[in-house]
Amino acid sequence: MVGIVTERLAVADAPLQPEDIVLLRPSDPTLPLEELRKRYDEDGYLFLKHLLPREDVLKAREQYFNFLSPTGVLKEGTKAVEGVFNPNKTADDFPGIGAGAVGMNGRPGDESAAQFVDLALEAHYEEWYAEDFCKHPVLLDFIAKFTGWEDNTMALRRTLLRNNIPGTKPIGVHYDQIFLRHGDPTSVTAWVPIGDIKLNGGGLIYLENGDSVGQEIEQEFTRKAKEAGLTDEEAKNAFNSNMMATGFLSERPAEFARQYNRRWLVSEYEAGDVVLHKAHAIHASTINNDPGNVIRLATDLRFCDSSKPYDKRWMKFYEIGDGV
Template sequence: MPHASSPTPEAPLYVNDGRLLPEQTGYLRPSSPDEPLEVLRDRYHNDGYLFLKGLIPRSDVIKAREAYFELLSPSGVLAPGTAPADGIFDSSRNKLDFPGIGAGSADANGRPSGGVFVDLALKAHTEPFYKDVFCKNPALLAFISKFTGWNENTLALTRTLLRNNTPGNKAIGVHYDQIFLRHGEDTSVTAWVPMGDIALDGGGLIYLEKGQTLGEEIERDFYRKATETGLTELEAKDAFNKNMMSGGLLADGPKDFGEQYKRRWLVTTYEAGDVVLHTPYTIHASTINYDAKNIIRLGTDLRFVDSSRPYDMRWTNDYRFGDGV
């Protein structure tokens, strides 16, 4: 795939505010974990992301995906007669009964509107197959340790976001991660890990072209406005303060956001084993999952920090609804 060339997808790409036109998109640049570290580091800082092909053994990813959907199967989310590892949505069910974490309406306690499906999706965050095995994948940890140079100081934060996206439901809005990690230095690394293959129109993450430079600019402007409006330092660190959109998003719709800043959204297909590393200021979102086979998109956000430096201690706790982070 050519880097940042205009894709001609086999299906149209939709986000929360409409269809992305071909001229509004480009492709992510793929990288191999075996390339020289200095090359990968330069690419990460220049592009704001590093799209690594096959970093994690595929079998490790599929095993975790299977365990996840076995856990959620009592909710009725899976099509009858299909294998849990395939994660095929039962299209006869109402998609609104199966909302994704962080991509839909929530009650006053931060809980997405939904029944047992939502409870099981939260429970999955603390299940041993995920928390104790998948989140501590040795191939991923070893690469992060070498790539950052943090070595023995490399710390995987406990709080993670394990997100499903059933077909047709709302996608993730526009944001950068430092919004939610402001109680620490801006040196964290996010690893977005697709837990299964994701088609181009299957709801995968999309990245704003050179989005990290815009994210840094927005952050500086935010703190200037916070000072002018009299926010305390603690209030300015809060992703839910009066100067932010609901939930800390920059925008709900990627289409208008990209047009406003005259930047394209970079897209790709993902395979089980791929990992995307991105900086705290890299602006990203996701497409709506319109997978032709009704495959549920599953992915997780894992954050890594240098434990010898100040970091956001709120992320040392397991994710829970309404935790304010």
């Protein structure tokens, strides 16, 4: 299912026009696995509606914002699960982790943001997130069956739990293999919105047929690396250093899509939805312009086949400045 989007959406370099965007194709998780695999191979992604129990996702959202509430990030008198940004604060004091505001996963913000950044980082290690949510049995079971990896299904420990205050920097254009370069390009990313996200609320967007574009970019770099006489190890490191300082392909999604004559695939999301995507599927995010000032919260979970080479750098928790 696709459709025309008329609501105004914005990315870092421009508002997206109606002709620039189309809706993601949703899929029911109960469809036959053969059909789901076919869609994943065709599209480079699989947008699963209501895969996770909604109450479990909202519980994690509530725990996250309760954890960060001492920083004053939430509007007084609102519930933690709502995640409404404090209108008496400025976004500068609450920089999001992992949006690419600084290179090589450097520490975002200044001293005024220290408490918020520290707690946002610590949340990655909390049991309610690292164990209960990231290893949710419904998600693990689905991945194991969908991929056919079964008992070889491994959840990589390093995840990115991203908050996105309204109006702050969105995520730049990239594909995940850039950052998972020391493993086979067979990993599966599960992007999980932790709460409802309106169409203009900063959700993830995917480049139309972007998996093939990502593979072309990868092949072109590999060709140049071989011509330059780089070893495989040198090429892995050189690829990241030849991206932008953040590791992204571009900070200008509108321009990037025009360059490849593609549209951006967009959607609103509900708590319980999960989007699986391939290692070369190109994606970014819109600016969070939620009219209710709601903070966008989501996480990137990666899974691999443990019987094949995988990027072992991702087997430890996310740390600021880890360079991955």
